[in-house]
Amino acid sequence: MMGMDRRKFLKIAGLSAMMGLGGKAAFELLAPGELEASLKELPLTEGKKWGMVVDMTKMNEAIMDRCIEACHTLHNVPNLGNPKEEIKWIWKETYEHTFPGQHHEYVSEEYHGRNFLLLCNHCTNPPCCRVCPTKATWKRDDGVVMMDQHRCIGCRFCMAACPYGVRSFNWGDPRKAPAALNPGFPTNMDYPTRSKGVVEKCNFCAERIAKGQLPACVEAANSVKPHTLVFGDLDDPTSEPRKSLREHYTIRRKPELGSGPNVYYII
Amino acid sequence: MYDGGKIIVGLIIGLGLLLFPFYYNAGKAAKAPDPQLTPKAKEAKVCVEETEYMRRSHMSLLDTWRHEVVRDGKRYYTASNGKVYYKSLQVTCMDCHSNKSKFCDQCHNYLDVDPYCWDCHIEPKENK
Numbered sequence: 001m002m003g004m005d006r007r008k009f010l011k012i013a014g015l016s017a018m019m020g021l022g023g024k025a026a027f028e029l030l031a032p033g034e035l036e037a038s039l040k041e042l043p044l045t046e047g048k049k050w051g052m053v054v055d056m057t058k059m060n061e062a063i064m065d066r067c068i069e070a071c072h073t074l075h076n077v078p079n080l081g082n083p084k085e086e087i088k089w090i091w092k093e094t095y096e097h098t099f100p101g102q103h104h105e106y107v108s109e110e111y112h113g114r115n116f117l118l119l120c121n122h123c124t125n126p127p128c129c130r131v132c133p134t135k136a137t138w139k140r141d142d143g144v145v146m147m148d149q150h151r152c153i154g155c156r157f158c159m160a161a162c163p164y165g166v167r168s169f170n171w172g173d174p175r176k177a178p179a180a181l182n183p184g185f186p187t188n189m190d191y192p193t194r195s196k197g198v199v200e201k202c203n204f205c206a207e208r209i210a211k212g213q214l215p216a217c218v219e220a221a222n223s224v225k226p227h228t229l230v231f232g233d234l235d236d237p238t239s240e241p242r243k244s245l246r247e248h249y250t251i252r253r254k255p256e257l258g259s260g261p262n263v264y265y266i267i
Numbered sequence: 268m269y270d271g272g273k274i275i276v277g278l279i280i281g282l283g284l285l286l287f288p289f290y291y292n293a294g295k296a297a298k299a300p301d302p303q304l305t306p307k308a309k310e311a312k313v314c315v316e317e318t319e320y321m322r323r324s325h326m327s328l329l330d331t332w333r334h335e336v337v338r339d340g341k342r343y344y345t346a347s348n349g350k351v352y353y354k355s356l357q358v359t360c361m362d363c364h365s366n367k368s369k370f371c372d373q374c375h376n377y378l379d380v381d382p383y384c385w386d387c388h389i390e391p392k393e394n395k
């Protein structure tokens with residue numbers, strides 16, 4: 001006798017089908033490029049409103065320089081040696097210039113002339129995106145104010161619209177930047193440069209968050225002192241930046257303009 | 268006809284100059300482009316899609332990739348054989364096809380197309 005009743009047969013058949021399917025799906029997903037497949041859906045890539053908290057109580061000049069170096073090396077941002085043609089994604093500015101509305105002549109010595117770390121605020125209501133005639137800059141669903149260099153026509157409306165001065169214009173070909181100031185430029189062979197006549201700015205390391213990595217500045221700062229820069233999803237009440245915002249008093253740059261900057265400073 | 272001789276001689280010389288390129292190149296076919304594969308590309312055997320498709324439609328594939336990566340943030344491509352690739356001209360394509368002058372430029376020059384990819388994207392260093 002076969003020794004198997006209908007019920008048992010169905011059970012085994014069902015189980016094998018499930019195993020078979022699971023096995024095939026897993027094989028298809030993992031076998032061809034395991035690394036890529038495993039990177040595909042990391043929780044960090046699913047933010048709805050990326051934001052950053054800069055803890056100025058932990059920040060110092062050396063850390064800021066490290067952040068700038070990390071970002072500009074990664075994104076092939078040239079040093080043109082001429083402040084009028086300067087290109088910057090992340091930079092330092094004094095308290096007076098960072099928070100013009102907050103400054104007064106009796107400001108504490110600690111903040112008088114102290115440098116702050118500035119970058120694109122990835123505003124909730126970005127004025128740069130409203131004025132762009134080609135949609136070369138726009139706000140992504142995850143909150144990143146992105147640049148599409150392929151579409152930029154270099155009209156510089158966005159530069160006029162941005163109240164924070166985060167945008168830079170390429171007056172010349174960045175690859176013709178003075179070699180003495182840019183050893184080994186382009187420094188990152190895995191990232192493009194820009195061309196003459198386009199505007200550029202911080203992209204919140206969109207290419208890194210897509211892989212589940214933290215922005216380069218965050219990584220650089222936190223390798224020196226943890227939690228100096230806190231990056232995460234502001235829409236998630238349990239996220240690191242939200243925790244930081246709950247626990248500390250923070251200020252933003254020019255919030256009265258209504259652009260809704262998403263970079264916060266603990267002072 | 269005044270100065271008829273001069274005019275006719277001029278016409279003949281002019282016509283000769285005009286037709287010289289045809290006469291000069293007669294019977295010679297222009298060298299057909301011969302894109303070369305790197306050992307790495309040869310070993311891989313397949314590109315992200317079928318060779319025939321890539322030959323015909325790589326430009327539209329790249330255009331789609333560019334759009335999806337930059338505008339939609341979708342950075343991984345699932346090929347028709349199920350394999351997953353990182354959508355990047357500079358990182359993925361040029362990793363195998365690291366011989367731009369012998370691979371890309373061969374046909375692009377022949378067809379006199381001048382894609383502006385390399386204004387920004389960095390071409391691999393080649394030992395020419």
